[in-house]
Amino acid sequence: MTKKKKAYTFRKFTNDIHLWMGIGSGIILFLVCLSGTFLTFEEELKALTVKEFKVENTAKQKKSFETLFTNLSQEGSINRVTVPDDNSKPLEFNIKTSPKERRGSTFYVDPYSGNYEKAQKSYLDGFFMTMFKMHRWLLLDTKIGRPIVGVATIIFLFLAISGVILWFPKKWKWKAFKPGFKIKFSANWKRINHDLHNTLGFYACIFLVIMCLTGLCWSFVWYKDAGSAVLGAKVFGNRGGGQTINSQVTNENEQIPVENILSIANDIFDYEGKTTITLPKTATDTYSITKRKVSGWSPVTSDKLIIDVDGTVLKEEWFNDKPLNVQIASLIKPIHTGQIFGTFSKIIYFIACLIATSLPITGTIIWLNKLKKKRKRKLKK
Structure with missing residues (x-):
């Protein structure tokens, strides 16, 4: 008797899509997710490598802004000043030190003594700039790398959705669901690897989907415009807003x-x-x-x-x-980077990115193990 061929089900189709999309984009996704993991706490890590500028004597009277402006004018053209919420912290002046400088340099100023210091560069600056370029365009030319990362992000979005579909067991009973919520560390390494991919991927899925949906705004102009149309508010609309209302004062x-x-x-x-x-x-x-x-x-x-x-x-x-739609449109970047709720959300995003970095590795190992099984079966026949 000949064995009946198993029907090609939707679950089998989803599994094949998940497998081959993952294999095809694995290296790119690994690099993008790895760099994203490092970038999550970029500012905090850089701050650890530079000497903190301290305000010396808060008992003194603060110097006037006019005096501080006069002292700092020798450094260049002052663009803006940031006043902290704590008197023990320095003022931050953004100064354009040369015509070639686009964004200006930061100077820390003691408002009581008038002493100031240009913000020190961290020895991690080069590393994080490399991570940024890898995350955005894989260290390639932007015209080449940006769309590649964009396509990989779209693939990752499908991988996340298909992964959740595959996470659900065939039989919808609690006994069948239960293994998907935990990692069985007492099992052999193949089972542990499978659980790391399946379970951790499930827990991180919602955050990875959010990262994908927001991250595409930097990869494709058409996507950003479509997102603006859906939200009814311009994504990145607050960029370069500046001063748009002219002064009415002539005297x-x-x-x-x-x-x-x-x-x-x-x-x-x-x-x-x-x-x-x-x-x-x-x-x-x-x-x-x-x-x-x-x-x-x-x-x-x-x-x-x-x-x-x-x-x-x-x-x-x-x-x-x-309106809520305007709020969401203006918060696309902090939603993508995890800054939206401060340290709490950054920790969650860091863990999610770390899991995302591991998924191409654990997924490839699962695929290789299945290939070995198939070869063994053929040899037995």
């Missing part, structure tokens, strides 16, 4: 000190937070202020003000008052 005598501008901002945003003041560069510019409540539900959300040089509030924008 220089009506201009008030920066201290007063800061006081007005603190009166409106009456909470402890980190305040950044972007200075007017021309006679028609205004002050642009953003304030972040570091201890709030999300340390990356900010409220914004546009204030004229005479102290007139021209625009007031509270993050929590924005």
